Amino acid sequence: GAGVSQSPSNKVTEKGKDVELRCDPISGHTALYWYRQRLGQGLEFLIYFQGNSAPDKSGLPSDRFSAERTGESVSTLTIQRTQQEDSAVYLCASSLGPGLQETQYFGPGTRLLVL
C-alpha cells in the first residue's frame, strides 16, 4: 500500500474489556514497531518485530499487552482487561529493515479511550 494503515481509527471501550488494534505496514517492510502516546507526551516504545518474530518486546507495560505478526505483514496489538490508564494513541511504524539508520514510517494511529 501507499503507507502504513491502522484500524480502527478510534476505539471506545469499557474498563475490563479486551481490544485488538491492527496495523498494516508498507508492503515489503520487514520491520514493524508499536508505540504508545499519552495525551501531550512523547512516544513510548512498546514492541519491535523483525519478520514475524519480536526480538524486542521490552516496552510492553504489563502482561495484559501482547502483539503478534503474521505473514511478515499485518500485526495485531491486543490489550486484555483494559484499564483507564491504557487510554492513549497507539501508533504503528514500519521500516525496510532493522538497519540502524532506517527511517520509520508511521501510521495515523488508533485513539483508544477506556471508560
Add this chain to the structure above:
Amino acid sequence: SQQGEEDPQALSIQEGENATMNCSYKTSINNLQWYRQNSGRGLVHLILIRSNEREKHSGRLRVTLDTSKKSSSLLITASRAADTASYFCATDAHHGSRLTFGEGTQLTVNP
C-alpha cells in the same frame, strides 16, 4: 524514561519568523531524527542526521548535532502557518532499532 528532551515545550511566533527547537539526549547515539506531528496523530519524518554529521539541510529545515554536548537543534526558516504542529526528536541508540522520543515542542505560527 525518555531519552530526548525538547525545549521549549511550546513556542509561538509570527509567520515569516524563524523557529528554533532544541533537543538533548543522555546516551550515545547512532543517529538523531526529527519528526512532525499534526493533531496528535501520525508522525511525519522530517530529517535524519547521523552521529558523524554536524549539520544538515532540507528545504527550510536546518538541523545541527553536537555529540559532545548531546544536543541537536531544528531550525525552521521563514515559518508559515502550516508549520503549526508538534515537533519531536528521536534517537536511535546502540541498544537496538527502537526510537526513543522526547516530549516534543508545540510550535504555533500565527498568520
